[in-house]
Amino acid sequence: MSAKIDARGLSCPQPVLMTLDEIKAGKTSEIEIIVDTETSKENVSRAATSQGWKVTDVSEEDNEYAISIKKD
Amino acid sequence: MGIENTDDAGVYKLRDDLAIIQTLDFFTPIVDDPFTFGQIAVANSLSDVYAMGGKPLTAMNIICFPINKMDISILREVLLGGLDKMREAGVLLVGGHSVEDDELKYGLSVTGTIHPDRVLLNRGARAGDALVLTKPLGTGIINTALKGNMASDDLVAKSIRCMSGLNKKAADLMTQYSNIHACTDVTGFGLLGHASEMIEGADVGMVIQSSFIPIFREIQEFVEMGIIPGGLNRNRKFRMDMIEVGPDCPKWIVDVLFDPQTSGGLLISLPLKEAADLVKRMNDEGIEEASVIGKVVAKPKGKILIL
Structure with missing residues (x-):
């Protein structure tokens, strides 16, 4: 199962908290998070890694970043 | 009389042994409690004068307040917190100005004194x-x-x-x-x-x-x-x-x-x-x-x- 989080327009630490909540809920092993700042991109990637997840893909389009993470 | 431009605050020489030092700083709340926010904003505003080796003497409040969205008691608490810090610093509040704004902001314009030969800059560090x-x-x-x-x-x-x-x-x-x-x-x-x-x-x-x-x-x-x-x-x-x-x-x-x-x-x-x-x-x-x-x-x- 995979989940999607739209964290555009939200400032730190909201995107990170939403990602951590989804990871901790334990309902999914793949999550895609969309953010619109580079800071959020870096922080969300770091949050995932800290929980033992892997960042599998980061794509950028029109200053938006889609980060795909997967349970390792 | 001379004028110098520096990083943390402005210094203006009045006499060979006396200059005024001026700075201004204000920001949006970083904590929930308004009294505490007032204290922090004032400590922050005065810091530029201290960093240059000066002595802050007087200050004016700078306030932006959403009067239609926020209870006036919050404003009072912010100002009391600020006043509390100014008292601790021995700084006299001599006035201020407030405007309506979407978001609460508070800080000070500060005036102090300093000896012109004893202004501390952020440049000048030496090996050793x-x-x-x-x-x-x-x-x-x-x-x-x-x-x-x-x-x-x-x-x-x-x-x-x-x-x-x-x-x-x-x-x-x-x-x-x-x-x-x-x-x-x-x-x-x-x-x-x-x-x-x-x-x-x-x-x-x-x-x-x-x-x-x-x-x-x-x-x-x-x-x-x-x-x-x-x-x-x-x-x-x-x-x-x-x-x-x-x-x-x-x-x-x-x-x-x-x-x-x-x-x-x-x-x-x-x-x-x-x-x-x-x-x-x-x-x-x-x-x-x-x-x-x-x-x-x-x-x-x-x-x-x-x-």
């Missing part, structure tokens, strides 16, 4: 100096964790004590030494941002010992989870080309060194022997976290090495 930092780092990260309800009450209380603490005593002790080569206060650019300003284009560099730096240890977990303010990443990106990190410095500490501080401590450059003495006196006088964190070196110039 030691670097003294007077407050712990990490308040920006704690403020971010607080927004996410992740910081413990105990940690928030410690952080508030740090941010609302005046740099007055540190400055009083510092200005008793005649050979302070440079001083600045650590604020929005983080420790390394402000340290970089001290040596950019200069004939000296710095070596900073990461294990000597006072840091709120509880924030390691936040940093590793990505609970960090946007300003931190911007600070790091802007200055990383001046920084070299040795293999023994933990990765999370490098981030903390770029954490934007609210009302941070003084960063002082003075000869090593006096630095040890100054830190001891600061510690004895209750500035417990004051520490020698590194030294100024002749090589490599324009670089900061973090060990």
Whole structure:
């Protein structure tokens, strides 16, 4: 199962908290998070890694970043 | 009469033995409690005067307030918190101005005095100096964790004590030494941002010992989870080309060194022997976290090495 989080327009630490909540809920092993700042991109990637997840893909389009993470 | 432009505040010479020093600062709330916010805003505004070795005398309130959205009692609490800090600093409130705005903002315009020959700039550090930092780092990260309800009450209380603490005593002790080569206060650019300003284009560099730096240890977990303010990443990106990190410095500490501080401590450059003495006196006088964190070196110039 995979989940999607739209964290555009939200400032730190909201995107990170939403990602951590989804990871901790334990309902999914793949999550895609969309953010619109580079800071959020870096922080969300770091949050995932800290929980033992892997960042599998980061794509950028029109200053938006889609980060795909997967349970390792 | 002459005019000088400097970093932290403006200095205007009135006589050979007297200059006025002026600064202005205001910002949006970083804590929920309005009285505490008032205290922090005032400590922050006065800090620029202390960092230059001056004595703040009078201040004017600067207030932006959403009168249609927020209860007027909040404004009163902010102002009382500010007044409380001004009293502690021995600064007289002589007026102010308020405007309606979408978001609460508060700060001060401050006027003080200083001897024109004893103005401390952020430039002037010399090889052989030691670097003294007077407050712990990490308040920006704690403020971010607080927004996410992740910081413990105990940690928030410690952080508030740090941010609302005046740099007055540190400055009083510092200005008793005649050979302070440079001083600045650590604020929005983080420790390394402000340290970089001290040596950019200069004939000296710095070596900073990461294990000597006072840091709120509880924030390691936040940093590793990505609970960090946007300003931190911007600070790091802007200055990383001046920084070299040795293999023994933990990765999370490098981030903390770029954490934007609210009302941070003084960063002082003075000869090593006096630095040890100054830190001891600061510690004895209750500035417990004051520490020698590194030294100024002749090589490599324009670089900061973090060990």
